Amino acid sequence: MLVSPNSSRLVDWISEPRHDRGVRFADDTDGWRFVSYAELAELCLRGAEQIAAAGARPGGRVCVVMNTSETGIAAFCATLLIGATVAPVAPPTHTVSGDYAGYLGRILATARPDVVVAEQRFHVGVKAALAAAELDAPVLAIDGSAPVPGHIPPVRAEYALLQFTSGSTRAPRGVLLTGANVEAQQRLITSWLDVSGELTAASWLPLHHDMGLVGLLLPALVHQFDLRLLQPVQFIARPLRWLECFGRDGVWSTATPNFGLDWILRKVAPDDLQGMDFTTWRHLIIGAERVEFDVLRRFAALLAPHGFDSRTLLPAYGLAEAALAVTGSGTDEIPSAIAVDPTTLQLGAAVRVLGTATLGEADDPAPVAESDATRTWLTSCGSPLHSAQVRILGQDGTPVGDSVLGEVAISGPSVTRAVLDEHRETAPFHDDWYHTGDAGFVCGTDLYLVGRMGDSMKVHGRTLFAEDIESAVTAAAGAPKNRVTVLLGTDRGAPTVALLCERLKLPPEQVLRVVRKLAGDQVVLRVLQVEQGTIARTTSGKPRRRHLWRQLTAGELADSITAELGDRAEGATAVLADRTTAEAGDRAESATVE
Template identity: 40%
Template sequence: MDAPRTDRLALLRWLWEPRPDTGIRFAGDEQEWSRWDYPRLAAGAHARAAELLERGAARGDVVLVVEPTGPGFLTGYFGAMLAGAVPAPASPPLFGQDLAQWRTLLASLTGTARPRFVCTAPGFAETVRQAVGPEPVLLEEAPGGGPVPPVPAADLAMLQFTSGSSGSPRGVRVPFPALTANVRAIREWLAMGPDDPTASWLPMHHDMGLIGCLLTPVTHQTDLWLCSPQQFLRRPSRYLRCFGESGARLTAMPTFGLEHILRRVRPAELSGCDFSEWRAVIVGAERVAEPTLRAFADLLAPYGFAPESLLPAYGLAEATLAVTGSRLDERWTTRSIAPAGPGQAAGGEAATLVGCGRPLAGVSVTVLDSGGDPLPEDRVGEIAVAGPSVADGYHAGAVAQTTRFARGAVRTGDAGFLSGGQLYVLGRMGDSMKVRGKPVFAEDLEAALEAHGLPRRQQAVLLGVVDGAQVAVVVAEHADPALLDLARTDLARLAEGAELIMLSAATGTIPRTTSGKPRRRELWRRFADGNLPREGAGRLQGG
C-alpha cells in the first residue's frame, strides 16, 4: 500500500470502525451538552459523502466548509474526504460581526479556493450565497444514507487558510502525509492515550482548533467537549468545568484565552473543581506572556492545577500546525534579551521571552541569516522549518509574502533564536523595522503596553514610514489617556529614533484574526488613509 493511501486510511479509519463508547459533546445554549457518539458522526459523514458523489463530485474538487461549531462541521469535513474531495474550512459569520466585512472575506476565500461545493448550516445559507456567488453548489443538511464505497483519494487532505494577520489569507495545500505526520507528532508530544479527553473552544476552521483540538482527538476516537468561541467568551467557567468536573485533560489556546479567563473567572466559580488530572494547556498563536502564565497557574493552583501543564508552543499553517512545544512535566523557561538584529547575539535585559519548547518528532528547526545560512544558538535570525509536516505550498499560485516555501522547507518570516534546544520567538519580521541600527518589533511595544495595564485585546502597534519618517503607531481601544501617558516613556525608549503616535480609538476598531492577532496591514491602510474611528481623546503624539 502506497504511503499517501496509508496516511488517508489512518485519518479515516474511524469512519468504518467507530467506537460507540466515546464521542463529542457539543455545548448547548444553557448548561446542557448534546452528545454525539462516533457511530452517529460517522454515519453523518458517509451521508454527506454520498450526497457529494450523487451530485457529481470528482476527485480533487474543493468543498468549502462554512459551519459553526457542531456536528455539521465534522460531517462536512470528513464527508468531503470520503468523497475524494478536498475540504477547505472557512469561518461562519460570528455573533456581532460586521456581515459586510465577513462577506468580503468569504468572497476572497472563495476566489482563492475555487470550490465546486459549499457545505453550510441552514441558517447561514442565504448569507453564504451572497458571498460565494452562484457557481458553487450549496449543500445544507445532509440526507440519510449508508456507508459509501471507497473512492480514490485526492492528492490533498485539505486546503487550510492562513490567519491573514500579515495580509490576505492564503490557501495552504496540506497533503495527507503532512496532516498524518502532524497529528502523530502531537499525540506523541502529549503522550495521548485512547482515554485522554480533550476540551476546546477554539474555532473549528482555524489550524490550532482544527488540527490540535479536533482532528487529533477525533481520529483517535477519544472523548471531546466542544463549545463555540462565543460561548467561551460569555462563560469561561463552563469550559473550565470540562476539566474540573468532567475529566478533560488536554486543550490549547492563544494567550488571550488565558487572559480572558483571568478577567472573568472568580475563585468562587471554581468551587468543587479538581484540576489535578489536567495534563496539557498548549499556549501559542501569538507571543506568550510570562506574567499571564504565572497568573493563570496561581488562579487554578488551589484546585490541583500544576504549572507544568502550561506548554508554550510554536506553529503555523504552512507547517500544518505544530512545530515546537514544551515538554510534559517541564516548567516553561524564559530569556531576558535586548533587541537584536539578524546574526546578532541574543542577550541583555530589555524584554523577557518565553521559550516555545523543542521541535516535535520529525520536525527540524533552524535559524537562518539574511543569506539563508544556518546560525549557531543564541543568534537571532529567521526561523525555518522542515520535515514531513511541511505543507505543499500555496493554492492557485498565491504570491508569497513574509512566509514562503523553499526547497521542501518553509521560511516562516518570524524572527527568533535557539538556546539550549529551545526556540524563542521575537515576532514577525514584517512587523518590525530597524531604527538607528536597532530592530524594533511591534510585539515588544505591545508587551510594554500590557505591562502598563492595557490588555492586548485592546491594542495594536503598527510600524512603518510616513513621508520619509519612521513611525510607531499605537492604536488603543477605549483606553484611559492617563494610562497611555504613563506608558509613553517606555514606548519612546523602545522605539527611540521613530516618531511615536498614540491613538485612542473606539472599541472594535482593531480588526483581528480568529486567533486574536491584529490584522496589521489592514489597520495600517486605514491609518494611512485617515480612516481610524477615534474617541474623544483623539491623537496623543509624542517622541
C-alpha cells in the same frame, strides 16, 4: 464495512466507529448534547454521498463553513472520503471582522470550490459571497435524515486540506496540505502527548482554525476519544464553563491561544473555583501567538490552590504551513522564560540574556513580571517535536549561531510543499526549508519567538517589533492586551509607532517613557483612542496590523478616532487633542476600562 480500509487514515475510524464514545456539544443551559462516533460516522457517509451528488469530484475542492456542530464535522470528513480537498472557513460570527460576504468571497475566489457546504441558516451569506466572487458553485446543507449509503469507494486526494491563513487581507493565501502532511502531524501530536483512546479533551476553539481542527478535533476522531466542544462565543460569555470541564468533569487535555488565558484572568475570580479539582488536568497547550510568561504565572497561581500542576502548561510554536505544531515543551517540564535586553533584539545580533525563570522561581534578582522598558521576558516554546526541524537564518539566508536573532525556518514531513495564492500554486521552499517570516532565536535547544518580521521596522540600524513594544506598553500601563495594538511603519517620511487603544486611556507619560526607551528619539509616536470594534482582527483573534496601518495612513480610521496624543520627533510637547465632539469624548470617558 462502511468504508474501504484503503481510504485516508484520517477517516479510517468511520469503518469501525465506537458507540460509547463521541463528541459532546455545549448547549445554552450548561448541559451537553452527546453524539456518538457511530452516529457521526453515519452522518459522514450521508454527507459524502450528497456532496458527491452536488458535483464535488475527486481532486476537486469543497469549502465547508465549519460551525461547531456535528454537520460541520461530518462535512469535513465526508469531503475527505470522496477524495476531494476540504477548505474549512469561518462561519458568519463576531470573530470575522467587517463584511462576511467580502471575507468569504475572497477565499472562494482563490479556492474555486466545486461545492460549498454550510448549514441552512448560513446560505444567504454564502450565496452573497459566491456572487461577489463571480462563482456559481452549489450551496449544500447536509440532510441528516437521508438513508445511510452502504459503501464509499476508496479515493485519496493529492491534497487533503486547504488551510487559509488567518492573516489574509486582500487575496487570501491557502496552505495546501497532503494527507501525508496531516497524518505526520497526527503522529507528532500522538508522540508528544502520548495520545490514546483513553484521553479526554475539551475545546472552545473554532473548528476552521488549525489549532482547533488539527490540534484537537482530528486527534479525537483518529483515536475516538471523548471530546467536549464549546462555541467560541460560549467561552467568551462564560470562560468558567471551559474550566469546569477540567475542574469538575476531569477532562485531561486542551489547547488555547495566550489571549484565552488572559481572558480567564480577567473574568474568573478565585471564589468561582470553589470545589474544583484540577489534579487530573494533563495538557494545556498554549500557542498561535506569542506566549506571555506573566500570563502563565498568574494563571497557574489562580488554579494552584485547587491542585493545578504547572507542568500542565505546554507553550508551543506552530503554524498552518506545518499543519500545526513544530516545537513544544515536554510534558514533564515546568514552563520557563528568559529576560533579555530589548536593545539587543536586532536581526543578526546575539541576544543579551539578563536572567532566567521557571514558574515559581527565578535566578534574576528582579521580580518575575511582565516586560518593561529595561527587559523583555520571552517564554520558551520548547524544542522541535518528533520529526520537525528548526533552524535560524541570518539576513543572507544562512544559519546563525546560538542566541542570534534571525528568521525561523522549518522542515519536516508535516510541512507543506505548496501554497495557493490567487489561483496559483507556488513552492515556498528554499533547499527543503520553509522560511516562516517569524523572528526568533534558539538558546540551547529551546526556541524563543520575538514577533513577525512583517510587523517590524528598522530605525537607525535597530529592529523594532510590534509585539515587543505592545507587551512593554501594556505592562507599564496595566492595560488589557486585547485593548491595545501597536502598528509600525513610515508615515510622511518618518518612522512611526502608532498605538490604537479601544475604550481605554493610557497614562501619556508612561507610554512615552516606554516607547522612547525601546525606540529612541527618532520615531513619531501616535497614541489614538478609538471606538470599540475599530481594531480589525483575524478569525483567530490576532490584530490585522498591516491592514490597520493602511487604514490609518489612508485616513480611513478618522471617524473612529475619539482622541489622539501627538508626539513629534522634533521634541514638541505632547498634546491630547480631541478629534470628535464633546459628546464623543464623554462616550470615550464612560467606556474607560478599570
